[in-house]
Amino acid sequence: MPKKKRAEAAEQPAYTWREKVGLAQMLRGGVIMDVVTPDHAKIAEDAGAAAVMALERVPADIRLHGGVARMSDPEMIASIMAAVSIPVMAKCRIGHFAEAQILQALGVDFIDESEVLTPADEMYHVDKHAFAVPFVCGCRDLGEALRRIGEGAAMIRTKGEAGSGNVVEAVRHMRTVMDGIRRLTVLGPEQLMTEAKNLGAPYEVLKEIAATGQLPVPNFSAGGIATPADAALMRQLGAEAVFVGSGIFKSGDPARRAKAIVEANTFYDDPAKVLECSKGLGEAMVGINISEIPEGERLAKRGW
Amino acid sequence: MRSPVIGVLALQGDFREHLEMLAGLGVDARNVRTPEQVAACDGLILPGGESTTIGKLMRRYGVDQAIRELHAAGRPIWGTCAGAILLSREVVENDVHNLGLLDARIARNAYGRQTDSFERGLAMAALGAAEFPAVFIRAPRFVSVGPGVEALAAIDDEPVFVRQGNLLASTFHPELTSDPRVHAWLAELARA
Numbered sequence: 001m002p003k004k005k006r007a008e009a010a011e012q013p014a015y016t017w018r019e020k021v022g023l024a025q026m027l028r029g030g031v032i033m034d035v036v037t038p039d040h041a042k043i044a045e046d047a048g049a050a051a052v053m054a055l056e057r058v059p060a061d062i063r064l065h066g067g068v069a070r071m072s073d074p075e076m077i078a079s080i081m082a083a084v085s086i087p088v089m090a091k092c093r094i095g096h097f098a099e100a101q102i103l104q105a106l107g108v109d110f111i112d113e114s115e116v117l118t119p120a121d122e123m124y125h126v127d128k129h130a131f132a133v134p135f136v137c138g139c140r141d142l143g144e145a146l147r148r149i150g151e152g153a154a155m156i157r158t159k160g161e162a163g164s165g166n167v168v169e170a171v172r173h174m175r176t177v178m179d180g181i182r183r184l185t186v187l188g189p190e191q192l193m194t195e196a197k198n199l200g201a202p203y204e205v206l207k208e209i210a211a212t213g214q215l216p217v218p219n220f221s222a223g224g225i226a227t228p229a230d231a232a233l234m235r236q237l238g239a240e241a242v243f244v245g246s247g248i249f250k251s252g253d254p255a256r257r258a259k260a261i262v263e264a265n266t267f268y269d270d271p272a273k274v275l276e277c278s279k280g281l282g283e284a285m286v287g288i289n290i291s292e293i294p295e296g297e298r299l300a301k302r303g304w
Numbered sequence: 305m306r307s308p309v310i311g312v313l314a315l316q317g318d319f320r321e322h323l324e325m326l327a328g329l330g331v332d333a334r335n336v337r338t339p340e341q342v343a344a345c346d347g348l349i350l351p352g353g354e355s356t357t358i359g360k361l362m363r364r365y366g367v368d369q370a371i372r373e374l375h376a377a378g379r380p381i382w383g384t385c386a387g388a389i390l391l392s393r394e395v396v397e398n399d400v401h402n403l404g405l406l407d408a409r410i411a412r413n414a415y416g417r418q419t420d421s422f423e424r425g426l427a428m429a430a431l432g433a434a435e436f437p438a439v440f441i442r443a444p445r446f447v448s449v450g451p452g453v454e455a456l457a458a459i460d461d462e463p464v465f466v467r468q469g470n471l472l473a474s475t476f477h478p479e480l481t482s483d484p485r486v487h488a489w490l491a492e493l494a495r496a
Binding site for chain 1: 314315316317318319320321337352353354356357360361364385386398412413416417418419421422423439441442477480
């Protein structure tokens with residue numbers, strides 16, 4: 001991975017790849033929650049969130065609202081940064097490097113180049129090596145994960161289907177990525193270049209994974225997690241942490257559900273503890289069957 | 305004598321990196337999340353991560369008390385970054401559920417936000433002549449330390465790695481590097 005590179009557009013502090021991936025490593029085993037107000041952010045922090053994602057509307061409302069979804073108002077993001085001491089992430093549109101420059105100038109700790117917003121470029125993603133701030137990107141399979149890492153993403157999250165309250169796509173994408181990783185570890189060296197071609201993935205990163213059996217950056221899960229059991233499921237399938245978007249603040253008792261998901265995520269392989277924190281949480285968000293979402297409105301399809 | 309067991313507190317954070325470093329040294333290392341698991345250790349690492357998150361989970365599950373007892377029994381404990389915050393007596397302007405074992409005042413995120421994270425080679429005589437590659441990520445700073453606290457490394461006279469008896473605390477992350485000297489030292493302390 002390149003050590004240092006400077007953006008042409010703007011003056012920015014020196015950084016190293018290790019620092020960028022380092023923050024992602026610190027978030028392992030955590031829950032990252034979508035929040036739309038400073039009050040939400042405090043509820044998330046008090047529940048034990050490891051970070052928050054500041055945005056104007058949670059994905060379920062972006063779905064309802066329709067239209068073009070853009071980067072949130074920087075003033076709103078700043079108010080959340082002022083409200084909590086944990087890291088604050090924010091989303092830019094796919095390929096919208098100017099939005100990313102604004103978020104970096106604002107001082108957010110992580111940028112999510114996110115399919116939840118309307119893509120700004122249908123050919124190219126942001127050159128993430130050009131930024132001092134680390135990026136997280138979504139993926140559905142190993143090839144997509146490796147293209148994003150090749151572009152400089154310091155964290156990967158499987159996409160799932162944001163705002164659906166339905167974990168089925170999150171499961172599909174995590175299984176697909178983990179299968180892809182396992183497959184690389186049993187291929188012979190002569191097979192790796194063809195595999196890189198088939199996946200559309202950078203060869204050097206692919207070779208590294210074949211040797212280590214893991215992605216070179218943390219691999220988290222997003223898109224549809226709504227219950228403590230969902231979090232425990234994704235962790236057992238290989239996610240190193242979970243993003244919860246609409247699942248918390250679209251439920252009946254957000255503070256209680258947030259705390260329960262944090263606990264289930266920590267003790268994901270201890271069913272007795274997950275049982276305890278699953279009790280009496282009130283209403284979960286109403287989910288959507290994926291087959292009822294028109295093809296054109298499926299967020300996971302955005303990104304190339 | 306049997307080889308010591310080093311626990312890595314695995315409630316949240318970069319516990320995996322610590323575990324891999326210890327395993328690479330041939331140390332018997334395991335993730336610990338419950339009071340019983342903590343009590344079974346000869347030494348303990350509090351990893352990097354979010355100190356507010358780890359502090360809350362420690363308290364919710366009674367792990368904080370088990371760690372205090374481990375300390376009272378004279379077992380070595382090392383905190384990195386968030387771990388150093390949790391060990392400290394006082395956290396500036398924050399309601400972190402800290403353990404208060406280390407006679408120090410510490411301020412969270414005290415260099416700034418993520419873009420202010422940095423790497424620096426540190427002189428650390430206690431671990432030999434070679435510079436230590438120190439990675440600081442949204443790092444805390446020791447505002448003041450008590451008379452019984454020894455500075456093992458400093459940046460501009462401000463301690464970044466301290467020792468108080470069997471307690472070690474670094475505001476940086478040796479577990480993110482390939483330099484195992486601090487981990488090896490902790491294993492040695494746990495053997496004593």
